[in-house]
Amino acid sequence: MVRNMLPSLQAATRLARTATRPNVLKPRWEGALQCTKRDFSITPCRPLMETSGFTDEQLTVRDAIFKICENFPDEYWMERDQTETYPHELHAALAKDGWLGIALPENLGGSGLGISEATMMLQSIAESGAGLAGAQSIHANVYATQPVSKFATEDQRDRFLRKIISGEWRTCFGVTEPNTGLETLKLKTLATPTQDGSGYHISGQKIWISSAQVATKMVLLARTTPLEDVKKPSEGLSMFYIDFDLNAPGLEAKKIKKMGGRAVDANQVFFENYFVPKDALIGEEGQGFKIILHGMNAERCLLAGEALGLGYAALDKATTYAKERVVFGRPIGQNQAIQHPLASAFMHLEAAKLATYHAARLYDRSSPSHPEHDSSITSHAVGVACNSAKYLAAEAAFTACERSVMSMGGMGYAAEYHVERYLRECFVPRLAPVSREMIMNFIGEKALGLPRSY
Numbered sequence: 444m445v446r447n448m449l450p451s452l453q454a455a456t457r458l459a460r461t462a463t464r465p466n467v468l469k470p471r472w473e474g475a476l477q478c479t480k481r482d483f484s485i486t487p488c489r490p491l492m493e494t495s496g497f498t499d500e501q502l503t504v505r506d507a508i509f510k511i512c513e514n515f516p517d518e519y520w521m522e523r524d525q526t527e528t529y530p531h532e533l534h535a536a537l538a539k540d541g542w543l544g545i546a547l548p549e550n551l552g553g554s555g556l557g558i559s560e561a562t563m564m565l566q567s568i569a570e571s572g573a574g575l576a577g578a579q580s581i582h583a584n585v586y587a588t589q590p591v592s593k594f595a596t597e598d599q600r601d602r603f604l605r606k607i608i609s610g611e612w613r614t615c616f617g618v619t620e621p622n623t624g625l626e627t628l629k630l631k632t633l634a635t636p637t638q639d640g641s642g643y644h645i646s647g648q649k650i651w652i653s654s655a656q657v658a659t660k661m662v663l664l665a666r667t668t669p670l671e672d673v674k675k676p677s678e679g680l681s682m683f684y685i686d687f688d689l690n691a692p693g694l695e696a697k698k699i700k701k702m703g704g705r706a707v708d709a710n711q712v713f714f715e716n717y718f719v720p721k722d723a724l725i726g727e728e729g730q731g732f733k734i735i736l737h738g739m740n741a742e743r744c745l746l747a748g749e750a751l752g753l754g755y756a757a758l759d760k761a762t763t764y765a766k767e768r769v770v771f772g773r774p775i776g777q778n779q780a781i782q783h784p785l786a787s788a789f790m791h792l793e794a795a796k797l798a799t800y801h802a803a804r805l806y807d808r809s810s811p812s813h814p815e816h817d818s819s820i821t822s823h824a825v826g827v828a829c830n831s832a833k834y835l836a837a838e839a840a841f842t843a844c845e846r847s848v849m850s851m852g853g854m855g856y857a858a859e860y861h862v863e864r865y866l867r868e869c870f871v872p873r874l875a876p877v878s879r880e881m882i883m884n885f886i887g888e889k890a891l892g893l894p895r896s897y
């Protein structure tokens with residue numbers, strides 16, 4: 444079986460590292476992928492996306508993920524979407540080969556790679572045809588664990604993250620609230636210390652929480668000091684890594700019916716005096732907003748990658764169809780009215796790809812623990828790059844998906860041709876985790892120095 448022949452992530456990354464050293468005989472994976480050293484790659488591992496300039500590690504990740512995803516064909520995703528069934532098998536396959544720990548420390552069983560490689564992993568999952576649903580089935584485990592990894596104590600890290608990497612536990616991310624939406628600093632969920640000091644009681648509501656039906660843990664942002672008692676609204680929020688036990692008193696999750704990505708549930712979550720132990724607090728009380736921001740920039744990169752994957756997958760389907768479908772005596776792709784919109788969609792994806800992997804590189808290299816840490820990279824530069832990348836990739840994906848549907852005529856609208864599913868899914872990167880408008884507001888203020896507009 445193909446899966447048994449695959450290299451584990453550790454083996455894959457070891458190979459990539461070996462391959463970048465000169466004069467070293469490169470090991471080969473039996474029957475699996477062979478990525479040779481590339482200063483500038485000449486052999487794309489997959490069609491469509493131009494792979495020049497990526498590192499060996501990124502291309503090794505890409506190849507290995509595509510191999511795993513070969514076991515999950517288009518029909519699997521169409522069926523999961525239609526029946527709204529969670530893709531447990533993909534999560535398990537990725538966990539089995541160690542991929543869930545791609546950006547977590549090696550001493551916890553992770554691979555110690557960065558968001559640059561994790562973005563490639565999520566892009567490749569989406570691009571394989573799994574789309575946003577496939578990527579979202581593991582997405583939070585990769586980005587929401589970043590602030591836990593950085594700010595938790597050694598003991599917390601050890602207890603919390605190993606089981607995420609092994610796939611035994613799954614994480615969801617609880618920030619958005621029904622009454623405050625994008626105004627995160629106004630969120631109302633309260634964590635009140637218990638009288639005996641053993642922990643907190645959580646009360647409040649969250650909305651749109653992905654994977655809450657299958658999660659065992661939640662990264663939760665809640666207020667520990669009421670808004671009226673803090674100097675700045677960014678103060679008084681705390682980040683918790685809580686047990687998410689739907690059988691325990693005071694916790695409920697209700698599924699929301701939605702347009703796309705239906706294989707992965709999104710939920711309203713209700714807390715009513717839900718007890719969490721003191722030990723669930725990550726970092727200092729009141730510093731939760733700063734802590735969680737660390738995960739949010741990573742999330743923007745991952746989602747940009749997922750959007751790119753959707754866009755390339757759609758273009759792949761549309762160009763294949765345009766070569767084969769003959770009307771008026773020639774393939775429809777010979778008509779410039781079909782060819783040019785697809786060509787321009789490709790160029791937009793390629794440009795967004797550069798912005799995405801630039802942002803991921805800045806994110807990684809701004810970290811003092813990165814081997815190629817660059818102290819000149821400011822948090823401002825990281826924020827501008829990650830937000831811009833998410834915006835550009837989401838728009839490029841939308842253009843590619845919409846044009847793919849239109850260029851396939853009636854079949855673009857048929858579920859069995861899959862592009863309608865990609866089009867439904869590609870709205871998510873446009874509105875979450877932060878909307879297009881809020882990114883414009885951020886860039887207007889932070890990059891252009893214009894007065895704050897919101």
Ligand SMILES: Cc1cc2nc3c(=O)[nH]c(=O)nc-3n(C[C@H](O)[C@H](O)[C@H](O)COP(=O)(O)OP(=O)(O)OC[C@H]3O[C@@H](n4cnc5c(N)ncnc54)[C@H](O)[C@@H]3O)c2cc1C
Nearest residue numbers: 616617618619624625651652653875876877878880881897
């Ligand atoms: C499928 C899906 C999965 C999600 N998963 C998660 C998850 O796992 N965890 C989680 O915490 N959240 C999740 N979200 C929530 C998501 O991050 C929010 O939906 C998103 O941040 C937008 O918030 P809102 O829906 O409350 O919009 P609102 O804040 O109500 O805004 C509505 C619209 O008004 C615009 N707007 C508001 N204020 C301004 C302004 N000042 N200037 C210009 N425009 C403005 C916004 O851009 C937006 O278009 C998910 C959402 C979806 C759809």
